[in-house]
Amino acid sequence: MKVLGIDFGGSGIKGAIVDTDTGKMLTERHRIITPQPATPQSVADTIQQLVKHFNYEGPIGCGFPALINNGVAMSASNIDKSWIQVNAEQLFSATTGMPVFVVNDADAAGIAELRFGAGNGAPGVVLLLTIGTGIGSALLNDGVLLPSTEFGHIEFKGDIAERYCSDAARERQQMSWEKWGKRFNKYLLYMEKLFSPSMFIIGGGVSKKMDLFQEAITVNAKVVPATLRNQAGIIGAACYAADRTK
Numbered sequence: 001m002k003v004l005g006i007d008f009g010g011s012g013i014k015g016a017i018v019d020t021d022t023g024k025m026l027t028e029r030h031r032i033i034t035p036q037p038a039t040p041q042s043v044a045d046t047i048q049q050l051v052k053h054f055n056y057e058g059p060i061g062c063g064f065p066a067l068i069n070n071g072v073a074m075s076a077s078n079i080d081k082s083w084i085q086v087n088a089e090q091l092f093s094a095t096t097g098m099p100v101f102v103v104n105d106a107d108a109a110g111i112a113e114l115r116f117g118a119g120n121g122a123p124g125v126v127l128l129l130t131i132g133t134g135i136g137s138a139l140l141n142d143g144v145l146l147p148s149t150e151f152g153h154i155e156f157k158g159d160i161a162e163r164y165c166s167d168a169a170r171e172r173q174q175m176s177w178e179k180w181g182k183r184f185n186k187y188l189l190y191m192e193k194l195f196s197p198s199m200f201i202i203g204g205g206v207s208k209k210m211d212l213f214q215e216a217i218t219v220n221a222k223v224v225p226a227t228l229r230n231q232a233g234i235i236g237a238a239c240y241a242a243d244r245t246k
């Protein structure tokens with residue numbers, strides 16, 4: 001099935017048309033800068049611009065950077081606080097005139113990596129972490145996703161983990177990759193202690209930079225970049241929409 005997949009991130013809102021049976025993107029990825037503040041209507045309007053860009057009609061999947069419950073945003077750590085309790089599915093569907101299905105962004109990446117990427121066929125517990133403006137998580141066991149985990153919000157080093165070692169924290173505090181890598185490793189060691197995954201999959205922007213911090217990583221588990229790199233969110237969101245329309 002051909003579905004428009006969208007990834008709503010803290011800095012960019014990206015989309016592409018995806019073949020959900022093969023996990024391949026059928027178009028180039030198109031990126032629009034996330035409006036500031038990222039209020040519900042301004043994000044909905046940006047999504048409408050993506051729909052127009054692709055001249056697209058049909059179901060849409062959207063990865064969303066917060067906790068989502070039945071299409072409703074339940075948290076807003078890195079987006080405008082006015083999102084809380086907004087039904088994103090209804091708002092995006094009303095603005096675009098298309099059926100839009102909304103899923104947590106890290107869960108979307110988890111779905112994509114599970115079907116078409118590094119998690120495909122991986123046995124046991126796999127923990128995918130998307131590192132960007134925040135830290136998102138997707139926990140997989142023998143190919144099954146436990147949805148809505150929020151391991152970026154686990155308390156760590158006196159704050160929540162994403163304020164300690166997200167990519168935004170690295171930029172904000174102008175950390176070298178070496179320094180950030182050491183911090184990220186401490187977080188991975190803690191996750192390993194709690195969940196004993198056999199593999200960590202690293203998604204988000206830093207997945208393209210792994211050679212810059214790989215040396216700092218000392219966990220026993222394998223640590224691999226998301227095979228689908230920063231496209232995992234788009235591909236997974238499209239798959240989520242395809243599943244919901246079946």
Ligand code: BGC
Nearest residue numbers: 065066067077106134135136
């Ligand atoms: C949110 C998560 C999201 C992650 C990555 C966190 O701040 O709470 O729901 O997956 O950022 O965008």
